[in-house]
Amino acid sequence: MEFSLLGPVTVTDERAELPLGPPKRRSVLAMLLLQPNTTVSVEQLTASVWEEEPPEHARTVIQGHVSKLRATLAGGGAEQYGVELTTRGSAYLLRLPESLVDAHRFSELAALARPTAAPEQAVGLLHEALTLWRGPALTGTVSSPPLAAAAHALEERRLTAVESLGTAYGSLGEHDRAAAVLAAEAVTHPLREGLVAALMLALYRAGRQSDALDRYHHTRRLLADELGVDPGERLRAAYQRILTGAHAGQPDRPAAGPGRNRTVPPPGRTPPDAAPAPGTAAGTPPGTVPPPRPTGALPPPGSTGAVTPPPAGAEPPTGAPGPADGAWPPGGSAGPPRAAGGPTAPGRPAPPQLLPRPPAGFLGRTAESAQLTRLALPGGAASADSALVLVSGPAGVGKTALAVRWAHSHADAFPDGRLFADLRGFSGGEEAQPGQVLREFLLALGVEAARIPESADAAAALYRSLAADRALLVVLDNARSSAQVRPLLPAGPACATLVTSRSRLDGLVATDSARPVRLHALDTEDGVALLGAVLGQDRVTEDPAAAHELVALCNGLPLALRAAAAQLTARPRWRLARLASALRDERKRLALLSAEDTGVAAALRASVARLSADDVRLLATLGTSFAREVDAGAVAELAGSDPDVTRDALDRLAEVHLIDEEATNRYVMSDLVKLFAQEGRDRPDPGRDPDGG
Structure with missing residues (x-):
């Protein structure tokens, strides 16, 4: 049995996820899980379940939710896992092994990581810790002050772990990877000055001085415009260090044999703590003399952190990039898996894991998923060549969600890794250039930054050669044109590529034998099920006619349905019929089917x-x-x-x-x-x- 707080609040047993019911019941469970093996008073639970003044019968409601939770846990075999929900006077106690709670496992892994003292181990530990996150913490609970504060605290711990991962990569001299990890978070937290300062230094060490300085000036303007303040001391200090090339206060220690004769554990595996053999440096093959440690001075722009070429037969690193917004951006300067024109090297980096996290609340699409399986899996309909499947459909129909969900479900079929890139073809801004994506893919596959060709054609050729004898899954999301996709297609017969686009991309079908999968709007049954998954089944069941009308008014588009559900979640006292009535007004419909910058319009x-x-x-x-x-x-x-x-x-x-x-x-x-x-x-x-x- 597993309890999840780092994303949607869920409980799963060996078979499936247990039905927890409405948000208030999930909120009661979340409060108990945040304080496991500790009594939680009815007053504390009441404060977490109601955002405003609780009703007079609040205690009775809490008792009812606890009773339902107790029955649900018993139905999942809680007793055999040592899980028990008991009453202690006017309080409740959830007794369980804390290792069953993902937030506890995350904290333990993060606490064990020592980014500067033991960076190799830290990369594996932090990577494993961050993969436990499946979305914003405590999703599906009431937005009460106690739970909002708890979610904020968990998010702060996640960001601290991301910064530590960047530090660990920097300590190994892998500044491209450090920058990739930190940049993804800096996009969503642009005013977190410590994060931006660390990113600036990582960019500088990776030879991207202009990018580092641009990041500083961009943040300075944001601070002035939004908060009316100047940059803080840490941000200013990083800026001065880059301008002067002074010591950054953080050692740039490459591993033995310039960052290549070591083994970074893959995600999900705890690194070994075995001591090296007598007379042998940790991570260095017998008979190899490790290079001296650098003094910690800031390396000049363009430096990869390497000191000397690796000895013959040295094993390349197996570190993989880490997740951000559910996806791990590629980065790093590990040695390539094979020498140019030579045979395969004895070791390879760990398979890259660049997929975004699985979409929450994914429902339906059984027929389309089966079609993807038939067309894309090795041994399927397209097995004679590298499989290429094109998922197309209108905006908001859920193409990305289907592709990412399928990719996670069939990850085992592609043991050499999963690559992902948002090509930004229909994002309203500048689309991704194939050369940029190829660089990220090559870094993820273990090619040193200095060895990546400048020419996009040469980089594509190197990418195809590396993929030729591998089983890779490549997901190219949000493509605008066939020309944007073609340089990114792997050539290996065991590889598969999923492309999503709002365009039919007839050119890929005509010249590259792409197999099209057309995605249509959800039918009424699946649309109602999606509303139930987001809002809670009880809320939908009380007004089924209104739920059906909402699906029709949203044209069965998952994006529109989720936006409608967001409106109802923000207004817990609204019945579904009230929103349906508002949506009938065509002048207001598009505005109501929006949530911040997300929506149909x-x-x-x-x-x-x-x-x-x-x-x-x-x-x-x-x-x-x-x-x-x-x-x-x-x-x-x-x-x-x-x-x-x-x-x-x-x-x-x-x-x-x-x-x-x-x-x-x-x-x-x-x-x-x-x-x-x-x-x-x-x-x-x-x-x-x-x-x-």
């Missing part, structure tokens, strides 16, 4: 940003002058244009799934796209693609 803006001005005008015409179904001839007549030109324009809109071709020359537009077109929202959104592809 933002996703559609990113799609429309890739259209020509003529196609944007055509989309607006369809939204304002026609019903949901249109005929190509009628559109051409209204526009006063050549029918063939009009059909080509309609096909371009269909290619990016803004409309669908229902029959020859007959097209249909969803209600949400029609509302968006009527509002004339034709400007790109500067934020990140909310659908992830």
Whole structure:
């Protein structure tokens, strides 16, 4: 039995996740798990379950939730795991081995890590600790002050572990990896000055002085604009050190044999503590004399931290990049798995694990998942060549979620690693260049930064040669064009590639034998199930007719349904019928189906940003002058244009799934796209693609 706090609050036994019920019951369990083997008073539980003044019968409600939790745990065989929920007067006690709680295991692993004294072990320990996180802590509980404070404390501990991981990589001289780990968190925590300072120094040591200085000035402007303050001492000190090249206060200690004759444990495995053989430095093969430790001075820009070439037969490191927002960005300067033009080296780095964390609350898609399995798994329908599967569909339909969920479920079929890249094809900003992605992939596969070719074509050739005899899974998310994807395709027959895109990418189908998997909106049953998973089944069951109407008003789009669920989660006193009534007002629907910078309108803006001005005008015409179904001839007549030109324009809109071709020359537009077109929202959104592809 396992208890999870680092993400959605869940309990799983050997078979499946146990049904915990509504958010208030999960909140009671979370408070008990945050203080295991300690009595928790009814007053404490009451404060955690109600955001505002609790009702008079609060004690009775708490008793009911505890009773249901006790029955649920008993049904999962709690007794055999040493788990017992008991009453102690006016308090409750959850007795259990603390190792069953993921937050406890995380704290133990993080506490064991010594990033400067034992960086090799620290990388493995911290990597294992961070993989326990599956999303924001305490997801699914009530947003009460006690639980919000507990979630914030857990998040602070996670960020501290990420900073320690960056320190460990820096101590090993692997500054590219340190920068990759820290950069991902700096994006979501841009005002955390300690994190930004560490990132600046890692960038400088990796030979990226201009990037480091840009990061400082960007943060300085943010602090001034948002808080009205100047940079703090740590940030200013890092800036001065970079400008002067002075000692950074942190040793840059490469491992024996310049960072290559060591073994960093892979994720999920605790590193051994065995002492080296007499006369042999730790991590150094017998007969090899390790190089002297550097003095700790800041290396000049462009330095990889290496001191001398490794001895013949030295084992390359097995350290893998670490997660950020669920994904571990590639980085590092480990030795390549094979010498150029030579045979495979005796050792390889640990398989890269770059996938984002599995999507929470994923439901349905059984047929599409089975289709992916048939087309992508080794030995499947595409086994003669490297499998290439294209998952396409409209914005917000859940392409990324399906691809990432499938990739995690079938990770064992690809023992040499899983690579992931967001190509930002429909993100409203600059799309990722193949050369940038190739560099990240090569670093993840163990190639030294200094050995990566400058030419994108040469880098692609090296990437294909490394993948030729490996079983790799490559997920290329949010692609805009076939040309963006082709340099990133591995050549090995045991490899598989999943591409997600809002475009059909007919070029990949025509020239690269891509197998298309079209993703449609959820049916009513799956849509209602998704609402139940996010809101709690009790809330949906009390008003099933309204739940069905919400699915229809959201066009069955998972993104829209999650945005609607966010509105209801923020308003726990609203019934589903109240939101359904509000969504019937077409003037408010798109606004209500948004949560901060995420929502249907933002996703559609990113799609429309890739259209020509003529196609944007055509989309607006369809939204304002026609019903949901249109005929190509009628559109051409209204526009006063050549029918063939009009059909080509309609096909371009269909290619990016803004409309669908229902029959020859007959097209249909969803209600949400029609509302968006009527509002004339034709400007790109500067934020990140909310659908992830």
